[in-house]
Amino acid sequence: MSQLSSLSASGLTCERDERTLFESLDFTLSSGEVLQVAGPNGAGKTTLMRVIAGLALDFHGDIVWNGQPVKDDRPGFQASLLYMGHQPGVKSIMTPEENLQWSMGLHRKLDKEEIWGALKKVQLRGYEDVPCYQLSAGQNRRVALARLFLARQKLWILDEPFTAIDKAGIAELEQTLVDHARRGGMVMMTTHHEMDMDYSGFRQLVLGGE
Numbered sequence: 110m111s112q113l114s115s116l117s118a119s120g121l122t123c124e125r126d127e128r129t130l131f132e133s134l135d136f137t138l139s140s141g142e143v144l145q146v147a148g149p150n151g152a153g154k155t156t157l158m159r160v161i162a163g164l165a166l167d168f169h170g171d172i173v174w175n176g177q178p179v180k181d182d183r184p185g186f187q188a189s190l191l192y193m194g195h196q197p198g199v200k201s202i203m204t205p206e207e208n209l210q211w212s213m214g215l216h217r218k219l220d221k222e223e224i225w226g227a228l229k230k231v232q233l234r235g236y237e238d239v240p241c242y243q244l245s246a247g248q249n250r251r252v253a254l255a256r257l258f259l260a261r262q263k264l265w266i267l268d269e270p271f272t273a274i275d276k277a278g279i280a281e282l283e284q285t286l287v288d289h290a291r292r293g294g295m296v297m298m299t300t301h302h303e304m305d306m307d308y309s310g311f312r313q314l315v316l317g318g319e
Contacts, residue, residue: 113140114175114189114263114295116161121170123156130156131316134170140263141310143286143296148316154299155195157316158268161297162192188216190264195272197253201242205233205252208241213259227258232278246273257285265289267298287311 121134130153138144146154159165161172163183172179179186199208209224228234231251241249250273257265265286271279279302286296287308304311 113293115139115173116264116295116297117173118161119171119173121157121160121168121172123153123160123165123168125153125156134316136314138264138295138297140293140295141290143290143298143306143308143311145304145311145313146297146299146316147313152316154316155268158192158194158266158297158299162190162266163187164192189262190266191256191260191262192266193253193256193268193270195268197249199241199249199252201249202240204238204240205244205255206237208252209255209259213256217261219259223259224255227255228252230258231255247275247278250274251278254282254285257289263294265294265296265298267296269299269301271300271302 116138117136119135122132123130130151134157136144146157148154156165160168163179163186174186174189198212199205200211203211205228206221206224209227210219213219225234225237228237231254233248233251233255236244236248241252244252254270254274270282274282283304283306286298287306290296290308290310
């Protein structure tokens, strides 16, 4: 992950139901940085994350990845990012192992040892064969977060990753984000959690509200 990367947005404007969520928004994100998108409910934080991830296309403005407009090579850009939405995106009928094989297998082939190692890091070793409908909300969130230990994408876009995670899990996740940034990765995230991240590459982008 030694090659430096950059993400920039200029003049981003998005409306929903005849209401402007954000207008003429500019920001940059570089390798080694963790950017928290902050602001009141309804300010457009989740919408912004979806716009950057390419899941919402009804906006105005420009998004540039490594000097190239994303619109010119959207598949290439999306191959460089890992997106996790507010919901864990875990299929309840499947086991944690099956969920990770399915979700991360879209990017590369995984062996069982890799998956078990990721589940161990989120304290779910021994649960790999348990259907996710038998797990708690916090455990299902940990299944989703195990993707972070399998991902090779440089840019992580995370919407409320701390949801349903206990205090110890929050501290572990904060460290995981910092470790990714220190390896040259990039994190863009939203959270209602009060961030206590002692890291020089951490900063905030505050969206306004009515």
